[in-house]
Amino acid sequence: MNKIALMVVVAFSACWALPTLAGHHKVADILVDMPYVRALVPGQTMTAAFFRVANNGAQNCVLTAATSAYAEKIEFHTHQYMDGMMKMRPVEAVELPAGSSQAFKPGGLHLMLFGVKQGDNASAEITLITDKCGELSFLAPIKSIKSMPAEAMHH
Numbered sequence: 306m307n308k309i310a311l312m313v314v315v316a317f318s319a320c321w322a323l324p325t326l327a328g329h330h331k332v333a334d335i336l337v338d339m340p341y342v343r344a345l346v347p348g349q350t351m352t353a354a355f356f357r358v359a360n361n362g363a364q365n366c367v368l369t370a371a372t373s374a375y376a377e378k379i380e381f382h383t384h385q386y387m388d389g390m391m392k393m394r395p396v397e398a399v400e401l402p403a404g405s406s407q408a409f410k411p412g413g414l415h416l417m418l419f420g421v422k423q424g425d426n427a428s429a430e431i432t433l434i435t436d437k438c439g440e441l442s443f444l445a446p447i448k449s450i451k452s453m454p455a456e457a458m459h460h
């Protein structure tokens with residue numbers, strides 16, 4: 306009788322302890338907002354993805370890589386003026402300190418997708434990999450960008 310009573314007590318205390326443990330081991334919250342992938346231009350195999358990523362956790366994170374079944378390879382890219390021209394440059398990693406956010410946007414930091422196959426996908430699942438804050442997968446709709454008005458106006 307005594308043994309059974311003791312086991313019940315142990316089982317109960319284990320249950321009570323669980324929520325506390327979960328709270329202590331919580332990883333930083335990484336959130337992605339408004340993601341989209343630029344639709345492939347016919348004849349091309351690379352494109353870019355854009356979104357806003359925020360670190361709402363207490364831990365500083367570094368985005369170290371991105372993967373997707375939609376692309377053979379993904380790199381972080383940024384734009385930089387070189388020799389009077391805007392050029393894209395690969396970046397090894399993107400720092401995401403606690404409480405900060407980063408915009409991946411046209412003309413700035415972006416995800417470069419290589420080896421993309423033409424298809425009728427409506428969206429692409431992308432996974433961001435961090436050093437200490439785990440991985441985050443999100444669905445990015447594929448949007449076609451219409452003709453560029455700024456270019457056309459030069460003629």
Ligand SMILES: [Cu+2]
Pocket residue numbers: 353382383393394415416417
């Ligand atoms: Cu690029």
